[in-house]
Amino acid sequence: MSEVRTGLTVTASDGARLVADLVLPDRLPAPAVVIRTPYGASGCLPEALSLAEAGFACLVQDLRGRHLSEGAFTPGTDETADGHASLDWTAAQPWCDGEVFLYGLAYEAYAAWCAAGHPAVRGIVSRQPWPPIGSPALDEELWWRTDLGTGRTVRTGLYDAALARAPHLTGLIPVAAVAEAWPVDVGPWPATPSTYKSAARRMARAARTATVPSLHLGSWYCRSAPATLRQAMLAPRAEAVVGGWASALTHRLQPECALPEPAGPHPFALALEWLGGFRRNGCLLLGTGRWTDTDPIPPGRPGWTALPLGANGMRLRHDPAAPYPSAPHSADLAPLTDRDDVVRLPLDGPLHWHGTPRLTAEVTTDTGTELVATLVHEQPDGTATRMADGTAPLATGTSRCEVRLAPAAAELPPGHRLHLELTAGRTPRHPAPQRRAELSFRDVTLHLPRPRKGVFA
Template identity: 55%
Template sequence: MIDVPVGGLVADVFLPERLPAPTVVVRTPYGTPGLWPEADALTGAGLAVVLQDLRGRHRSPGEFEAGADERADGHAALDWITAQPWSDGVTCLYGTAYEAYAAWCAVGHPSVRGVAGRQSWPPAAVAVDEELWWRTEIGGGRQLRPGLYDLALTRPAWPVPLGAWPPTPSSWHPQARRASSRIRAADLPTLHLGSWYCGSAATTLRQAALARRATVVMGGWASPLTHRLQPECAIDVPVDPDPSDLALPWLVAVATGADPMEGHRCLVLGSNRWEQTDPRPAARPDLRALPLTGPASSSIDHDPADPYPSLPHSADLLVIGPRADVVRLRATGHVEWRGAARVRCRVRTDRAAELVATLVHETPAGVRTRLADGTAPITPGHAVAEMRCAPVAVDLPAGHVLHLELTVGRRPRHTAPETPVTVTVSDVELLVPGGRR
């Protein structure tokens, strides 16, 4: 490994024994040491590897502005790489989360032969807790700051500048459009690795739907870039193949002109089985209603002094206990779907608020964990609200139960009003995609 300036930014360069060689490029805001084991594996397979700190991150000079410089800086890095005597002129781009975004931004360079991205950034919709975690621990300053998110939740004022807060669509839509346009224009093999447990699941599937030659794998991977597994983890984390075991052979094959021989795969939660099927949902799926049991009409009484809490993704929601500020319904019959569930209901409220629908999986042991959620703004008066939940593949075995919870906010994941709010809900429907692709 050698440490060199690449396109004005700092990078680690790993070279195989035989040169010239194709090059795998990862441009990262997270620091390069965590990527060294994968780089070593790739050089052992005959590829060169360049791991570059993004502008304003770790060793690279400048100021980091999320989404701003990745096309120009990425092309500069690829120009430098392909001009080196050890390069055969072929590159592949790779990365997780923001690294994948940086890869998509540079995909138009003529040297690029393929892109492998895992759990891509930016998310299709931002939950407040996920955005706060990004801005405190990942997206601000030169270095990672692990633990700052948890500290921020205990402070009356944020311990670091967050920029415009709370987040709005303008926080991520420009970057999302930028990545989408690059993916749509690229006619080359792409590998899309996602996790149902990650807020990026919808982004992974949306980008894969835009790609012309996509292979899509949706699993249940747990990492700090997914749902921040807690010590009290209640999720039955599936035994998945490691994403590196899928991505690295694919990169080697594409870079050397071989057939990657990798097909679509989809992990089905609940049963935790793998299917050799395309996990991308249909663009306009037929919807069917899952029967629900519970009160025909009920009220949510929000108290700003005691808002309904949102525990970490991996925690057991049963510990929250009975409350007056939640409407809980239970699905009956066999629960199975692939894609984005929708919740519709009639609402009557005295103040504006955000209605949150949370789909909760309860195991025979009584453990309850979040599968997916969605939100909708509601205004004073009578209306129909519709919440589109995050996509997921679900097939609950016998003895497992699906609950639908309706709340006003779910702090810190979703904002809650600062004044008391009463919301009456009725005619609740849970609509799920009715068939497989």
């Protein structure tokens, strides 16, 4: 039977005490799995018990300034020095055989990569990693900072409670004024593509220089997919599995969600198999089938299929009093089809791609704005859900623009359709102009990265 020890302390280089819980297997010494978390050690207990049953000692540590650990928590900092101090301590314990594996979900994955260069590390499991790449989804970013990413403890439900109490705050999410009326200090706001750039570079550098095997687990349903695939493409000994998994730490599946979580192995089950010495290559598809193990990661220089969508002369008219909304995560978008502030372009199938789609177009606008391109998946019953989106800034006048959308592996079954939607912002996910705007389009082309022969099974 597993032994649980609580309240263990590791002293960081500056003297701060970092508090951890430990679950030990029956046979010692054993290899250790270290989870360093800002979300509270108790939340990782089920995983720790499962790891112990599989023969691993599992140390779950509160990060600096979170829950029981001393110091102040600042996202993106301190994880390398504190992580190395923790691994020094772990590898020297009599219950550890000197080999350490790192596991983490969301910010935990970032903390794991920051410590990946420690000599005791033998492997890394990175699940739906933080930080996001590119333009942040402001509603999701504010939720993360409110409920999970600031202060000493998590505050589950505070974001929803704040908006229920003061619904007008929803319209303020894209602007700095929301911080003045928000119930907690969320730091500099609004977030921009450069907010976590240094942290993203640090994680990418760690993946590129890793000398141990790594397993990358991602979800198409949240904004971690680009970071998951980027890490997997950089790491020299990577395996990747990307599916439609839900996680309360990386995205919010509301009751309005029109996408069920697909059947199949839980990502932690895959991590447990991998840590136990099994290997399962490949990436799950949104539609049917799966990627084969012959090419599990999108190619760095793919071939492209260009799909001209016309749209010459098509216009959208944005009204700041009733902007095009970003519905709750994975909600049915079908009710939003009959509007003047969206250009909707159908794509003929069959369609499949493997990687990061991009859009090119000539756009004329009478005000500076952010163009949002959204791929919408329409099922045979008419349910329409967001598959991927991307943004590009537009200056007043006529210009050529390119929008890079989130990566995906998609093979739409017969009867399923795809639409490209173009909007001026998508409140509150992406900021919209505060004045009326008119956009017109020419030469709209969607470029889909072609899968290599044999990728789809």
